Amino acid sequence: MAKAEEEVAVTADEATPEAVAEIAARKTAREEELAALTRDMEISGDRQETIAREIAELDQDRASLNAALIRTAERVHRLETALAESEERYERLGGNEDEVRLSLSKRRAVLAEVLAALERIGQKPPPALAVRPEDALAAVRSAILLGGVLPELRLEAEALAGDLAELTALKRQMAAERDRLAGDARRLAEERARLGVLLADKKARFRARNEALAAEKKKAEELAAKATSLKDLVAGLEKEIASAREAAEAAARAAREREEKGEEAVADASANRLAPAVAFIKTKGHLSLPARGAVLRRYGDDDGIGGESMGVSVSTRPRARxxxxxxGWVVYGGPFRSYGQLLILNAGDGYHILLAGMETIDVELGQFVLAGEPIAVMGTQRLASAATLDIGSTQPVLYIEFRKDGKAIDSAPWWVDMENQKVDG
Structure with missing residues (x-):
């Protein structure tokens, strides 16, 4: 009979087929429960009306709206991160529960053998020592058997009690984590609803000020259909589209002002600014990724199709903001060749930021956006895109590319602590 210390390492191979099947079913149920906690979370009509009233009461100016958008987007990002961390903890606790159950399943068979041996001894107890010599021999043999079995039984019972106590504690922790997940999911749904109302308000105001927007969007789409590369697209937009041309001119003016008056004299950190707070080159080491997630591929990595990646690919949560x-100024937002939905920001000084892989874009051509302002939403799974063609992730993947004077450059120096970002794959 195996000793208790030899049974600490429990694997699925050592458990019964029934136990393994039960664990697999439990894991599937746990994954479905986790998905249900965060999928299609809705808020009540009363709560939606309350949010709409709060936004209607905002000061009706650009600064107030921009500040509210950025604050809400930050809360959404924090909640998305908290949900991801809770899901990881929940999955880890579930895995621990599976291990304990497998351990219990294996010990059940061992304990059954020990108890069966004791039952046989009970049915045929050893005789008294003083009757016959052969009786004494039988008693000695029984004592030897009991001496070997009882310590084994005690060890198994202690291990069993330990497993049961751990299982009870794990169930309590999982229940607490499940409650935390549900609460965070409800709060995330509220913040997403708030963000949706704020964005709709801002887009409506922008459209009201720009009657030519529809014609510009149509012309931009025609240019995108004709362009053969991202470089051609950016050049064509700034030549043919009035809002993109105006953005380039505004960026040039801002650069001249910084050069003539000095960086500090023209720096504007208010939510009402209409030009970048500082020159793009000065933001090196200070930018945060547009979404929380694991870095799947960096600039210069093998792109899986015989070339090198020109940007960074980041795995995000479904429906991530x-x-x-x-x-920067929005110079393009829409489909482009095999990139899917593409968003281009003019950051000034010849720099452009390209984002791809989103499902929807929430900004308009010519709009000036602030760092941290919500601009798009990811889908529920990875969308087909030339930029992320060889990435095996089923999660949505955001592609980010920096360009200087039309040429792709390494964005790593601009990101905060990029060297310590997690890389999957």
């Missing part, structure tokens, strides 16, 4: 990594 994408925020502008830097101040």
């Amino acid at each position: 994408i925020v502008a990594p830097v101040d």
Whole structure:
């Protein structure tokens, strides 16, 4: 009979087929429960009306709306991160529960053998020592058997009690984590609803000021259909589209002002600014990624199709909010060749930020956006895109590319602590 210390390492191979099947079913149920906690979370009509009233009461100016958008986007990002961490803890606790159950399943068979041996001894107890010599021999043999079995039984019972106590504690922790997940999911649904109302309000105001927007969007789409590369697209937009041309001119003016008056004299950190707070080159080492997630591929990595990646690919949560990594003007937002939905920001000084892989874009051509302002939403799974063609992730993947004077450059120096970002794959 195996000793208790030899049974600490429990694997699925050592458990019964029934136990393994039960664990697999439990894991599937746990994954479905986790998905249900965060999928399609809705808020009541009363709560939606309350949010709409709060936004209607905001000061009706650009600064107030921008500040509210950025604050709400930050809360959404924090909640998305908290949900991801809770899901990881919940999955880890579930895995621990599976291990304990497998351990119990294996010990059940061992204990059954020990108890069966004791039952046989009970049915045929050893005789008294003083009757016959052969009786004494039988008693000695029984004593030897009991001496070997009882310590084994005690060890198994202690291990069993320990497993049961751990299982009880794990169930309590999982229940607490499940409650935390549900609460965070409800709060995330509220913040997403708030963000949706704020964005709709801002887009309505922008459209009211720009009657030519529809014609510009149509012309931009025609240019995108004709362009053969991202470089051609950016050049064509700034030549043919009035809002993109105006953005380039505004960026040039801002650069001249910084050069003539000095960086500090023209720096504007208010939510009402209409030009970048600082020159893009000065933001090196200070930018946050547009979405929280694991870095799957960096600039210069093998792109899986015989070339090198020109940007960074980041795995995100389903329906994650994408925020502008830097101040800039929207010069394009729409489909482009095999990139899917593409968003281009003019960050000034010849720099452009390209984002792809989103499902929807929430900003308009010519709009000036602030760093941290919500600009797009990811889908529920990875969308087909040339930029992320060889990535095996089923999660949505955001592609980020920096360009200087039309040429792709390494964005790593601009990101906060990029070297310590997690890389999957």
